[in-house]
Amino acid sequence: xxxxxxxxxxxxxxxxxxxxxxxxxxxxxxxxxxxxxxxxxxxxxxxxxxxxxxxxxxxxxxxxxxxxxxxxxxxxxxxxxxxxxxxxxxxxxxxxxxxxxxxxxxxxxxxxxxxxxxxxxxxxxxxxxxxxxxxxxxxxxxxxxxxxxxxxxxxxxxxxxxxxxxxxxxxxxxxxxxxxxxxxxxxxxxxxxxxxxxxx
Amino acid sequence: xxxxxxxxxxxxxxxxxxxxxxxxxxxxxxxxxxxxxxxxxxxxxxxxxxxxxxxxxxxxxxxxxxxxxxxxxxxxxxxxxxxxxxxxxxxxxxxxxxxxxxxxxxxxxxxxxxxxxxxxxxxxxxxxxxxxxxxxxxxxxxxxxxxxxxxxxxxxxxxxxxxxxxxxxxxxxxxxxxxxxxxxxxxxxxxxxxxxxxxx
Numbered sequence: 001x002x003x004x005x006x007x008x009x010x011x012x013x014x015x016x017x018x019x020x021x022x023x024x025x026x027x028x029x030x031x032x033x034x035x036x037x038x039x040x041x042x043x044x045x046x047x048x049x050x051x052x053x054x055x056x057x058x059x060x061x062x063x064x065x066x067x068x069x070x071x072x073x074x075x076x077x078x079x080x081x082x083x084x085x086x087x088x089x090x091x092x093x094x095x096x097x098x099x100x101x102x103x104x105x106x107x108x109x110x111x112x113x114x115x116x117x118x119x120x121x122x123x124x125x126x127x128x129x130x131x132x133x134x135x136x137x138x139x140x141x142x143x144x145x146x147x148x149x150x151x152x153x154x155x156x157x158x159x160x161x162x163x164x165x166x167x168x169x170x171x172x173x174x175x176x177x178x179x180x181x182x183x184x185x186x187x188x189x190x191x192x193x194x195x196x197x198x199x200x
Numbered sequence: 201x202x203x204x205x206x207x208x209x210x211x212x213x214x215x216x217x218x219x220x221x222x223x224x225x226x227x228x229x230x231x232x233x234x235x236x237x238x239x240x241x242x243x244x245x246x247x248x249x250x251x252x253x254x255x256x257x258x259x260x261x262x263x264x265x266x267x268x269x270x271x272x273x274x275x276x277x278x279x280x281x282x283x284x285x286x287x288x289x290x291x292x293x294x295x296x297x298x299x300x301x302x303x304x305x306x307x308x309x310x311x312x313x314x315x316x317x318x319x320x321x322x323x324x325x326x327x328x329x330x331x332x333x334x335x336x337x338x339x340x341x342x343x344x345x346x347x348x349x350x351x352x353x354x355x356x357x358x359x360x361x362x363x364x365x366x367x368x369x370x371x372x373x374x375x376x377x378x379x380x381x382x383x384x385x386x387x388x389x390x391x392x393x394x395x396x397x398x399x400x
Contacts, residue, residue, distance in 0.1 A: 012245050029288050050236045
């Protein structure tokens with residue numbers, strides 16, 4: 001009953017994160033209702049993503065002719081501090097705070113295996129090489145491991161900390177505590193303990 | 201910090217139903233991670249939606265050379281029963297039950313104004329004309345008004361029923377009751393009353 005064109009659209013979109021078959025179908029009808037000009041604009045916007053490159057230093061994304069991303073190429077950023085995130089969106093969240101002026105490493109999403117994938121080890125290797133080749137004493141001033149404070153993220157953070165301990169004067173994690181607007185009554189014991197120990 | 205190509209993508213996708221700025225950004229990174237071949241395939245799938253046409257009889261969608269959609273063109277369907285829905289996705293849900301073999305009218309989403317828009321009145325007009333010109337006695341055997349059983353849907357269904365009362369031998373609504381898997385304890389009074397009156 002559905003035209004081939006809609007089936008094809010649904011087939012692609014239903015596999016995307018947090019879009020199931022129903023939402024994919026709703027999106028198809030939404031695009032159709034927006035008309036051919038908007039459909040064309042959307043198709044071009046998606047095709048435009050082909051121009052996006054991955055930075056060979058921090059593995060964040062960029063476009064244009066440069067050999068590295070905008071952050072790695074920025075002369076005003078601190079070159080001896082690195083912050084490790086899993087995902088690009090986390091890097092963007094941290095940039096939005098405007099409280100960090102160092103460099104990054106995007107490690108890629110950690111799998112449930114509890115081990116780093118070979119391509120993630122390669123990314124850590126790139127960071128090590130940058131530190132060895134570009135920094136005095138072959139040590140970073142600080143490496144901040146910004147993984148999610150879950151059992152699972154902590155496990156991986158410990159592994160990464162061991163891997164990098166000879167590459168930085170200091171290795172740190174993001175501070176834990178009650179989030180702004182959060183309620184003490186509902187905070188778990190560990191968060192509460194952290195927020196007591198790190199009281200401001 | 202974000203490349204122009206990603207900003208453009210987010211600008212379009214964040215406005216789509218149930219996709220906000222965060223989800224749009226996540227989708228952009230998902231597409232980038234899928235690689236240029238998949239990006240190209242997706243762009244083409246979206247551009248393909250330009251071929252979708254709106255059926256001039258029932259206002260459902262179709263593609264190809266025909267002058268009407270697959271349902272309106274199907275010789276095996278009952279031509280004197282019509283079912284009115286708001287949305288295409290509702291038509292699809294009803295088709296999937298395989299319990300209905302008549303024709304449809306897609307009315308388009310009802311606005312909160314409580315009145316039919318002029319283009320929706322025009323759609324009702326098309327249905328009236330089909331009934332007048334193609335059916336004996338200029339009456340349908342049945343018109344089923346399948347709007348959501350909300351206060352608001354009921355109001356509109358009443359209005360449409362008045363509009364169409366001279367065009368059908370019988371005008372009906374979808375049956376109400378406890379949904380399969382639903383719990384009597386949590387059913388509202390009206391649903392429970394309906395399910396008692398219409399007990400099977």
